Amino acid sequence: MSPNSSSAKAKSRRRGFQRASSLVSNRIQSASETRGFAVTRLLTHWAEVAGPDIASISRPVDISYGRSFGATLTLLTTGANAPMLEMQKDKVIERVNACYGYAAIRKVRITQTAATGFSEGRAIFEPAAKSNAAPTPIAKQAVEATIGVDNSELRQALERLGSNVLLKSK
16 A cells, blocks of 8 residues: 555545535536536526526526527426416526526527426426425424424424434334
């Protein structure tokens, strides 16, 4: 083993824990840059950038850069929602440019497809709804353990932590 590899291992041990997002951020960034997305947040947080009304009927597909300043954002939508999205192009441009921090997008192009997306219905086009499943016995146990906590945010965080700990121990 070379002396450089042992010092690299020692440095990684000293760093401690890392977020999972930091481990894959370089790969996500390079994959999104090949599609023209310099700001990955546009892809990963589309519902926050565009708003829930626009995000529920569209997905960003591509950003193409022409010879002049300003890029073209291509959005994927269904045929029925295309006219509604067409009417909101200015709103989309404004919100996306706010994400970038400057006037990066000049035009929005809309492409239409079936409601399930590409590849014979494998991809779900609608954003996944949050499930309100019935609490499990482990979750009930965690709720009972946090009854005395007054702060609702702290109580919810402790319930999640307790559920994870109880689930891990079983």
